[in-house]
Amino acid sequence: MTSPDLDVAVVGAGAAGLATAIFTKERNAVLRVAVLDGATKPGAKILVSGGSRCNVTNTVVTEGDFNGGRPAIIRSVLRALPVSETVTFFQRIGVPLHEEPGGKYFPDSNQSRTVLEALLRELSRVGAELRAGHRVHEIAREGDVFRIATSAGTLTARAVVLATGGLSLPKTGSDGWGYTAATQLGHSIVPTTPALAPLLIKEGVHEGLSGVAQPSRLDLRVDDAISARVSGSVLWTHFGISGPGALDMSRHWLRAQLAGQRTAMTMSLCPEETFESLDASLVELARDRPRLTLQSVVADRLPASVAAAILNARDLPAGRTLAELTRDARRVLVRALLEWPLAVVDSRGYNFAEVTAGGVALPEIDPSSMASRRCPGLYLVGEILDVDGRIGGFNFQWAWSSARVASGAIALAFGGVRQFS
Numbered sequence: 001m002t003s004p005d006l007d008v009a010v011v012g013a014g015a016a017g018l019a020t021a022i023f024t025k026e027r028n029a030v031l032r033v034a035v036l037d038g039a040t041k042p043g044a045k046i047l048v049s050g051g052s053r054c055n056v057t058n059t060v061v062t063e064g065d066f067n068g069g070r071p072a073i074i075r076s077v078l079r080a081l082p083v084s085e086t087v088t089f090f091q092r093i094g095v096p097l098h099e100e101p102g103g104k105y106f107p108d109s110n111q112s113r114t115v116l117e118a119l120l121r122e123l124s125r126v127g128a129e130l131r132a133g134h135r136v137h138e139i140a141r142e143g144d145v146f147r148i149a150t151s152a153g154t155l156t157a158r159a160v161v162l163a164t165g166g167l168s169l170p171k172t173g174s175d176g177w178g179y180t181a182a183t184q185l186g187h188s189i190v191p192t193t194p195a196l197a198p199l200l201i202k203e204g205v206h207e208g209l210s211g212v213a214q215p216s217r218l219d220l221r222v223d224d225a226i227s228a229r230v231s232g233s234v235l236w237t238h239f240g241i242s243g244p245g246a247l248d249m250s251r252h253w254l255r256a257q258l259a260g261q262r263t264a265m266t267m268s269l270c271p272e273e274t275f276e277s278l279d280a281s282l283v284e285l286a287r288d289r290p291r292l293t294l295q296s297v298v299a300d301r302l303p304a305s306v307a308a309a310i311l312n313a314r315d316l317p318a319g320r321t322l323a324e325l326t327r328d329a330r331r332v333l334v335r336a337l338l339e340w341p342l343a344v345v346d347s348r349g350y351n352f353a354e355v356t357a358g359g360v361a362l363p364e365i366d367p368s369s370m371a372s373r374r375c376p377g378l379y380l381v382g383e384i385l386d387v388d389g390r391i392g393g394f395n396f397q398w399a400w401s402s403a404r405v406a407s408g409a410i411a412l413a414f415g416g417v418r419q420f421s
């Protein structure tokens with residue numbers, strides 16, 4: 001029998017695929033590794049990430065920053081490449097990183113292009129091949145090898161790494177095909193929804209507040225009990241809400257809809273306050289400065305346009321003074337500021353989602369190798385798996401860590417191991 005064309009075919013030249021190929025070649029230079037991607041210019045998602053600045057990782061990354069499969073599995077994978085090693089790796093390939101608020105690491109260049117170019121340079125330096133414009137149509141296990149049908153011909157490989165991402169931003173090439181391939185190779189898929197997606201609101205104050213951002217806390221109630229609570233900046237938009245707080249909340253709302261649960265979302269516009277503390281401070285203010293108007297009191301805490309919209313929506317005249325505010329009206333105001341109802345009807349979908357929730361079921365993967373438990377020789381890394389991180393560099397860290405686990409296992413399974421230089 002003729003020998004296969006490749007030792008390792010990595011399908012997908014996103015963060016996870018590029019890192020897997022690089023780490024594998026660093027471990028074992030003799031392995032023939034190629035990365036196949038349907039795009040003629042791979043790495044589009046890296047380029048658009050982090051507002052084109054690429055939030056590469058975060059100072060502290062734990063399983064608690066992720067949703068999806070079992071936390072113990074996520075923890076085990078994350079441990080394979082601690083953040084300090086991610087930072088060192090990028091430094092080594094010419095991308096020094098710096099830390100910003102929220103522990104976010106960005107390249108010193110503040111350009112995601114630097115990250116992509118460095119990964120491609122390193123890929124070439126270690127001798128892995130990039131085959132752009134190779135859209136994979138089918139992967140079949142035939143005896144000891146995989147037969148891979150692509151838009152540019154068929155090839156064979158001893159191992160396949162599925163790094164095809166999920167469904168978010170499909171125009172970058174991640175259109176969910178990987179789920180079909182994984183299913184054909186024996187895997188099951190946890191149903192997917194967008195995650196880190198802006199939320200659409202039926203009607204409300206957002207329409208007049210487009211472009212205004214503010215700190216907030218979002219609470220999601222499922223069957224009247226709080227099931228998710230997210231703090232962060234929320235950006236009002238013409239369609240609803242966006243910004244880190246809304247993006248982080250989206251997956252919780254969408255998963256609840258998927259499960260057919262009854263949900264209600266509220267927003268605290270004064271996230272540091274409780275009902276008692278805010279009510280008491282208004283009572284005190286009314287005593288000390290009774291001539292203050294409601295507009296000036298609320299605008300002291302919120303953007304003036306939000307203050308006006310909230311007062312208007314609750315029929316509280318902006319010019320009314322604190323002295324004129326009845327106890328009942330004061331309580332209406334406090335409730336409006338702490339439990340502003342958001343009539344969420346949907347998210348903006350995969351075209352605007354940063355990541356996909358759901359994916360290949362984690363119990364079907366060996367977390368010490370990222371090897372499929374269903375198909376020998378198959379490995380899965382990155383967003384295709386049932387893992388989604390919150391905003392802040394966590395999804396890339398998942399890509400780097402899962403790539404590190406897979407590369408170590410592939411180097412061991414398909415050849416002798418060379419130490420990292």
Ligand SMILES: Cc1cc2nc3c(=O)[nH]c(=O)nc-3n(C[C@H](O)[C@H](O)[C@H](O)COP(=O)(O)OP(=O)(O)OC[C@H]3O[C@@H](n4cnc5c(N)ncnc54)[C@H](O)[C@@H]3O)c2cc1C
Binds near residue numbers: 016044134169172382
């Ligand atoms: C707008 C935006 C901003 C983001 N910002 C950040 C951020 O700052 N920090 C962060 O941590 N995360 C961020 N993310 C999330 C992060 O980019 C992803 O989680 C991560 O890129 C996933 O990497 P991946 O390699 O698993 O998949 P992908 O990056 O989706 O790569 C999959 C690759 O597979 C290829 N492919 C798919 N199907 C086939 C096929 N049949 N044949 C050949 N090739 C195929 C695709 O062309 C693609 O290149 C952002 C996402 C978006 C959309």
